[in-house]
Amino acid sequence: MGVDKIWVLAESVEGVPTATTLELLAAARSLGSTVEAFTWGPDTESLAPVLGAHGATRAYTVGDVSPGLPGAPVAAAMAAQVQAGNAPDMVLVATTYDGRDVAGRLSARLDRPVLTNVVNLTVEDGVPTSHHAIFGGTQVAKARFTGPGPAIFVVRAKSFVPEETGGGPAEVVTVEVPDLGRANDARVLERHVEERAGPKLDEADVVVSGGRGLGQPDNYAMVEELARLLHGAPGASRAIVDAGWVPYAYQVGQTGKTVKPTLYVACGISGATQHMVGMKGAKNIIAINKDQEAPIFGIADLGVVGDVHKVLPRLIDALKARS
Amino acid sequence: MNVAVCVKQIPDPAAPGELDPSTLTLKRDGKLILDDSDSYGVEMALQLADQAGGGEVTLVSMAPRGETGGLRTALAMGAAKAILVSDDALAGSDALGTAKVLAAAIKRISPDLVVAATESTDGYTGTTPAQVAELLGMPSVTFANKIEVADGAVRVHRQTEAGYDEVECPLPALVTVTAGVVEPRYPSFKGIMAAKSKPIEELKVADLGLDPTQVGAAGARQEMVSVEEAEERQAGEVVVDEGDAHERIIAFLEQLKVI
Numbered sequence: 106m107g108v109d110k111i112w113v114l115a116e117s118v119e120g121v122p123t124a125t126t127l128e129l130l131a132a133a134r135s136l137g138s139t140v141e142a143f144t145w146g147p148d149t150e151s152l153a154p155v156l157g158a159h160g161a162t163r164a165y166t167v168g169d170v171s172p173g174l175p176g177a178p179v180a181a182a183m184a185a186q187v188q189a190g191n192a193p194d195m196v197l198v199a200t201t202y203d204g205r206d207v208a209g210r211l212s213a214r215l216d217r218p219v220l221t222n223v224v225n226l227t228v229e230d231g232v233p234t235s236h237h238a239i240f241g242g243t244q245v246a247k248a249r250f251t252g253p254g255p256a257i258f259v260v261r262a263k264s265f266v267p268e269e270t271g272g273g274p275a276e277v278v279t280v281e282v283p284d285l286g287r288a289n290d291a292r293v294l295e296r297h298v299e300e301r302a303g304p305k306l307d308e309a310d311v312v313v314s315g316g317r318g319l320g321q322p323d324n325y326a327m328v329e330e331l332a333r334l335l336h337g338a339p340g341a342s343r344a345i346v347d348a349g350w351v352p353y354a355y356q357v358g359q360t361g362k363t364v365k366p367t368l369y370v371a372c373g374i375s376g377a378t379q380h381m382v383g384m385k386g387a388k389n390i391i392a393i394n395k396d397q398e399a400p401i402f403g404i405a406d407l408g409v410v411g412d413v414h415k416v417l418p419r420l421i422d423a424l425k426a427r428s
Numbered sequence: 429m430n431v432a433v434c435v436k437q438i439p440d441p442a443a444p445g446e447l448d449p450s451t452l453t454l455k456r457d458g459k460l461i462l463d464d465s466d467s468y469g470v471e472m473a474l475q476l477a478d479q480a481g482g483g484e485v486t487l488v489s490m491a492p493r494g495e496t497g498g499l500r501t502a503l504a505m506g507a508a509k510a511i512l513v514s515d516d517a518l519a520g521s522d523a524l525g526t527a528k529v530l531a532a533a534i535k536r537i538s539p540d541l542v543v544a545a546t547e548s549t550d551g552y553t554g555t556t557p558a559q560v561a562e563l564l565g566m567p568s569v570t571f572a573n574k575i576e577v578a579d580g581a582v583r584v585h586r587q588t589e590a591g592y593d594e595v596e597c598p599l600p601a602l603v604t605v606t607a608g609v610v611e612p613r614y615p616s617f618k619g620i621m622a623a624k625s626k627p628i629e630e631l632k633v634a635d636l637g638l639d640p641t642q643v644g645a646a647g648a649r650q651e652m653v654s655v656e657e658a659e660e661r662q663a664g665e666v667v668v669d670e671g672d673a674h675e676r677i678i679a680f681l682e683q684l685k686v687i
């Protein structure tokens with residue numbers, strides 16, 4: 106079995122394809138000969154030029170799903186295409202809220218398994234093969250499907266680098282959503298956007314994250330201040346997200362964001378494997394922790410054994426004095 | 429209101445994981461405990477049933493060797509009863525196989541609400557709940573960090589990239605919870621004692637009317653090909669703060685041209 110056609114689940118925010126969508130398009134292009142996007146939203150025409158420029162020749166759309174959630178209708182429309190004979194060899198989905206809903210429901214509808222937490226994809230002897238970081242990224246496992254396709258893969262953010270091909274706009278094809286019964290009964294009543302100043306966490310060149318070692322919620326202000334001084338974004342370990350100090354959108358790690366900045370500064374973070382899989386791709390890592398045995402020091406380029414309550418204020422003052 | 433909570437019983441995450449060299453899958457032969465991720469679902473379910481003024485919380489779990497360790501913990505928190513699906517034919521199940529088993533078990537109790545965690549600690553595929561919902565033909569709202577039930581519908585704050593969506597969904601529905609949703613209680617001594625006599629119904633694949641070729645290793649239709657050492661990051665310089673560590677950091681930042 107070679108790989109001919111690949112579908113990429115294309116997510117967008119306000120008419121712009123998300124970064125992970127472009128990453129998946131780049132992956133798809135390197136693996137198959139035909140790349141098509143599968144999307145939803147009020148205006149697919151506006152997405153078509155960017156999707157096309159990144160290699161998608163066609164963009165299937167189910168149209169506007171609001172006020173419903175995309176999981177059920179998008180998965181059902183994909184499954185209907187497959188059952189009608191228009192089947193890709195692979196379906197690539199990003200590890201996002203909606204992506205996992207679509208992948209799970211598609212898998213159940215088609216009775217095809219899913220491979221998740223994919224960090225790389227290759228075709229080996231004609232078989233799509235996924236790579237998974239296991240044991241906190243110390244080992245890489247390779248897996249593949251043994252049954253009929255399409256092979257559904259859920260891929261982690263930042264696993265591939267987006268690349269433009271210079272292709273023209275993707276051809277927009279509207280597809281039918283079959284009857285969904287009760288599966289599509291959820292309704293979004295209102296969207297709440299939490300404002301954040303500065304660069305986005307997953308796009309920032311510098312990320313400064315805080316953990317439980319900060320001691321109390323107020324001390325997170327030091328992390329924000331340092332991030333601001335370095336023109337970066339503040340992030341967090343799950344410990345302080347779960348404790349309610351900062352919103353979930355700040356979380357770095359297995360269940361949070363994957364970041365690959367030029368510099369990652371970990372303040373009062375122990376370096377649990379689930380945290381490290383989200384940040385060990387940073388080019389440079391500075392860790393400040395009072396415990397010299399903390400696992401984070403095992404991957405830090407500069408480790409400072411010290412108290413964040415002492416080191417951070419002095420660092421912040423010194424940086425302020427320079428500007 | 430009757431609530432079904434999916435609870436996974438997993439090896440103690442504090443113990444280092446080990447792969448079975450023949451199948452390259454995680455070894456799960458020690459004692460199993462309640463996945464911490466599911467303790468939030470159990471707590472949420474108990475509170476919602478309580479607020480609804482009645483109804484039962486039933487645990488649903490698939491685990492090897494008739495393991496009940498994790499179920500007893502959740503029963504001690506206050507759940508009324510449990511369904512445990514345990515069958516040698518289920519060894520090697522993937523997420524879809526697991527979802528088929530959970531969906532079949534849930535069908536037997538026709539709950540108003542099904543609760544699961546967004547992802548398990550040991551498997552973390554994060555797709556099982558959506559698969560369960562699709563197999564049951566149910567609507568689902570994933571990534572809840574707040575849940576209320578009123579007038580036959582569930583109202584959920586669903587996390588998004590930008591913040592959260594307020595989502596309403598008529599029951600029956602499936603909801604997955606994050607760790608932020610509630611603070612799980614510790615089982616009381618009385619709860620632990622009571623849990624010992626709470627019913628756990630143990631079922632086999634045949635009891636659920638499932639085709640054995642659809643579950644377990646046979647149904648998984650995926651295989652691990654190899655496991656290799658990843659490229660390791662090396663530890664760099666470590667300095668002990670003597671009141672001057674910030675200067676070393678500044679020098680490092682200058683070298684990176686971050687400042």
Ligand SMILES: Cc1cc2nc3c(=O)[nH]c(=O)nc-3n(C[C@H](O)[C@H](O)[C@H](O)COP(=O)(O)OP(=O)(O)OC[C@H]3O[C@@H](n4cnc5c(N)ncnc54)[C@H](O)[C@@H]3O)c2cc1C
Binds near residue numbers: 342356414
């Ligand atoms: C399924 C699953 C998914 C998970 N996903 C994530 C994830 O996405 N992201 C994530 O981060 N975690 C995740 N976790 C949690 C993870 O296992 C850890 O519990 C968490 O990362 C710990 O956060 P922490 O480092 O802030 O806290 P701790 O582990 O408590 O570490 C605090 C550190 O601060 C240090 N410290 C204390 N006081 C000071 C001081 N004054 N100065 C300097 N240092 C100090 C301590 O030495 C310690 O090393 C997940 C866990 C599970 C089970």
Ligand SMILES: Nc1ncnc2c1ncn2[C@@H]1O[C@H](COP(=O)(O)O)[C@@H](O)[C@H]1O
Binds near residue numbers: 466
């Ligand atoms: N074997 C199982 N028994 C009961 N619930 C499960 C099982 N596997 C997965 N689940 C539920 O599905 C959630 C997501 O699991 P996963 O897809 O493994 O990340 C878990 O947190 C549980 O709530």
